[in-house]
Amino acid sequence: MASASPTRAKDIPAKIVVLGESAVGKSSLALRFVRRDFIPNQEATIGASFLSRSVSLVDESPPVTIKFEIWDTAGQERYRALAPMYYRGAAGALVVYDITSADSLRKAESWIGELRRNADPQTVVVLVGNKCDLESMRQVSIQQGQDLAEKEELLFYETSAKDGTNVDALFTNLGKTLLSRGVIASGVDRRSTMSRNLQPPGSRTPKSEQQKRCDC
Amino acid sequence: MQFPPPSLFDDGEPKWAAEPAPSPATARAEAAEKAIHEPLINLKAICKLARKGIPDKLRADYWKTMIGYYPPTRESWPEIRLRKEHEYMELVRSVCSLNEDNTVTSVARDVHRVDVDIPRTLPTMHFFACDESVVVDGVPTTFSPTQESLRRILHTLARVNKGFGYVQGMNELVGHLLFAFAEGKAGNVTLQIEADVFFCFQAMLSILGDNFCRSLDFDRETGVMSTLRTYDKLFEYCDPELHDHITNVAMVKPEFYAFRWITLLLTQEFLVPEVLRIWDYLFSFGPKMSSALLYCAIAMLIHQRDELLGLEGMTMILPFLQQFPPIDIDEMLEIAQKLLDEYGLDTIRQVKADIEGTSESPLSPKQQQVTSPVSRGAAITGKIGGFMSAMRAGAQGIFNKGVSSSAPASDE
Numbered sequence: 258m259a260s261a262s263p264t265r266a267k268d269i270p271a272k273i274v275v276l277g278e279s280a281v282g283k284s285s286l287a288l289r290f291v292r293r294d295f296i297p298n299q300e301a302t303i304g305a306s307f308l309s310r311s312v313s314l315v316d317e318s319p320p321v322t323i324k325f326e327i328w329d330t331a332g333q334e335r336y337r338a339l340a341p342m343y344y345r346g347a348a349g350a351l352v353v354y355d356i357t358s359a360d361s362l363r364k365a366e367s368w369i370g371e372l373r374r375n376a377d378p379q380t381v382v383v384l385v386g387n388k389c390d391l392e393s394m395r396q397v398s399i400q401q402g403q404d405l406a407e408k409e410e411l412l413f414y415e416t417s418a419k420d421g422t423n424v425d426a427l428f429t430n431l432g433k434t435l436l437s438r439g440v441i442a443s444g445v446d447r448r449s450t451m452s453r454n455l456q457p458p459g460s461r462t463p464k465s466e467q468q469k470r471c472d473c
Numbered sequence: 474m475q476f477p478p479p480s481l482f483d484d485g486e487p488k489w490a491a492e493p494a495p496s497p498a499t500a501r502a503e504a505a506e507k508a509i510h511e512p513l514i515n516l517k518a519i520c521k522l523a524r525k526g527i528p529d530k531l532r533a534d535y536w537k538t539m540i541g542y543y544p545p546t547r548e549s550w551p552e553i554r555l556r557k558e559h560e561y562m563e564l565v566r567s568v569c570s571l572n573e574d575n576t577v578t579s580v581a582r583d584v585h586r587v588d589v590d591i592p593r594t595l596p597t598m599h600f601f602a603c604d605e606s607v608v609v610d611g612v613p614t615t616f617s618p619t620q621e622s623l624r625r626i627l628h629t630l631a632r633v634n635k636g637f638g639y640v641q642g643m644n645e646l647v648g649h650l651l652f653a654f655a656e657g658k659a660g661n662v663t664l665q666i667e668a669d670v671f672f673c674f675q676a677m678l679s680i681l682g683d684n685f686c687r688s689l690d691f692d693r694e695t696g697v698m699s700t701l702r703t704y705d706k707l708f709e710y711c712d713p714e715l716h717d718h719i720t721n722v723a724m725v726k727p728e729f730y731a732f733r734w735i736t737l738l739l740t741q742e743f744l745v746p747e748v749l750r751i752w753d754y755l756f757s758f759g760p761k762m763s764s765a766l767l768y769c770a771i772a773m774l775i776h777q778r779d780e781l782l783g784l785e786g787m788t789m790i791l792p793f794l795q796q797f798p799p800i801d802i803d804e805m806l807e808i809a810q811k812l813l814d815e816y817g818l819d820t821i822r823q824v825k826a827d828i829e830g831t832s833e834s835p836l837s838p839k840q841q842q843v844t845s846p847v848s849r850g851a852a853i854t855g856k857i858g859g860f861m862s863a864m865r866a867g868a869q870g871i872f873n874k875g876v877s878s879s880a881p882a883s884d885e
Contacts, residue, residue, distance in 0.1 A: 279641065280589045280611065298596035300741060301641045304732035307791045326788065333586070333641040335685070342728060358611030396610065 268324040274344040277353035278364035279332030282387040285418035287329040323432040353385045357394040383412040390417040514545040520757040533654040561668035568632035594648040640685040701727045706824040730794040772809035
């Protein structure tokens with residue numbers, strides 16, 4: 258199991274959270290990236306699933322390997338109150354909508370707002386329009402997605418967890434952005450990744466999010 | 474799940490042989506059948522039988538009785554069944570808009586929330602399979618007859634329980650009830666069964682409902698986070714070493730894995746027949762089923778104790794817990810029962826009181842160390858470790874009460 262492989266010393270861990278409306282394909286996206294697999298009618302995520310995959314960025318100098326530690330969250334409104342537990346301290350956040358549902362884009366906007374208010378300002382946010390294989394049912398144009406991403410200064414991708422379009426590209430580019438913005442760092446200066454200790458007082462963030470970086 | 478299992482006696486058995494002695498499973502099935510057909514059902518007796526597993530065809534009657542939906546007077550059942558079916562249909566009609574064939578029409582937004590999850594409910598079971606699926610605006614619009622039943626139940630629940638509305642996860646619990654009550658055959662589903670499922674789920678909600686209530690998430694005394702805190706304390710109390718390894722060293726908090734175990738009654742962790750077997754056990758505790766569930770969750774960890782202690786850090790332990798390996802459910806339930814026998818439901822009350830700060834004599838691990846030189850966890854897991862080895866060696870006799878193995882847990 259890829260997700261269970263122990264981290265090698267040089268791997269740089271990057272905590273990524275996946276947010277968005279129910280049934281837009283958050284789990285499918287994570288599973289496509291980590292296991293290169295797609296299961297239609299994926300069961301609803303309750304709580305959050307944890308998956309990880311290491312990716313080598315060979316064209317960085319020096320080449321680095323990022324270990325993406327992905328928290329795939331539950332989409333339904335009921336579980337929204339639990340989301341901060343997962344996005345606090347995240348290096349990156351994927352805010353996913355379904356291109357066949359205009360409604361899901363509105364929900365994505367509200368997630369972006371919530372991240373702006375409550376997440377670490379360094380967190381790199383990627384707007385992801387999933388299900389781009391369903392072109393005939395499209396309700397959200399690429400332009401609409403791009404406009405929102407530009408307005409909010411986010412990275413933007415349209416993906417298909419079903420056929421794999423842009424999934425690896427998204428994570429590779431996210432990894433590069435995390436490095437170039439210094440959100441995660443290779444070498445000795447791991448302290449720059451520790452800005453995630455900045456949390457509002459009384460936050461319920463488990464200590465794990467600070468400490469797991471050190472023990473793996 | 475095949476029940477009863479094929480007879481151990483093949484056709485080659487000499488014709489003159491007397492009635493072969495029934496296998497323990499057959500004997501159990503016969504006892505189960507007899508007990509539920511008594512004119513005045515002995516609740517204690519059927520609960521005891523249920524803990525060993527209920528035959529598929531008796532499951533619905535057992536669950537309905539144990540959960541308190543059916544009274545123990547069996548002769549009253551036919552009348553109740555008719556009345557409840559009528560009551561259910563009245564309720565459905567009063568809160569849902571229906572087509573001529575009684576299917577729920579899709580218009581309102583909250584209809585969508587339910588409908589999106591219909592194809593995602595037990596998707597691998599033929600029971601719910603839909604031949605062609607048409608999706609409009611991200612919402613499915615075609616359903617199989619069993620899926621239509623599921624829709625009617627969930628839409629009605631969502632509107633009747635205004636406090637919760639529809640919460641993801643309810644679909645899985647209702648889906649399992651429907652599967653169990655129809656004995657896994659789509660053709661068996663009737664409005665009467667639907668009504669039974671509806672009212673049984675209402676009874677389950679009254680026991681487990683706080684876990685679905687968002688406004689109680691961070692409530693001190695109730696709600697899912699409070700349940701998880703109780704679970705965490707109980708786990709620490711039952712097995713401090715394993716708890717320390719998972720929760721403190723690897724930082725794998727109960728929210729990360731037990732949240733789903735507890736809200737979904739383990740439906741996503743095991744195959745459907747195994748889940749039904751676990752529910753036989755849980756329902757036998759009636760209103761105390763949520764306490765029994767906590768012991769089951771801890772029993773799962775103890776069953777995999779050696780494996781878990783061999784894994785280091787969150788990135789190894791958490792994926793293991795979130796994709797729990799297939800295990801022998803009977804063994805796991807035996808461990809849960811051992812824990813329950815050892816600590817009982819009082820321990821949970823004590824743990825809750827400690828957390829809420831209303832306890833007069835806190836139950837701290839430190840205090841345990843003082844009272845018992847061998848930590849409780851080592852003691853119980855020692856017994857269970859021995860128990861598991863014994864099960865494998867086919868020598869269950871050593872488990873007679875009072876015999877406790879002081880050897881460290883060995884699970885070879």
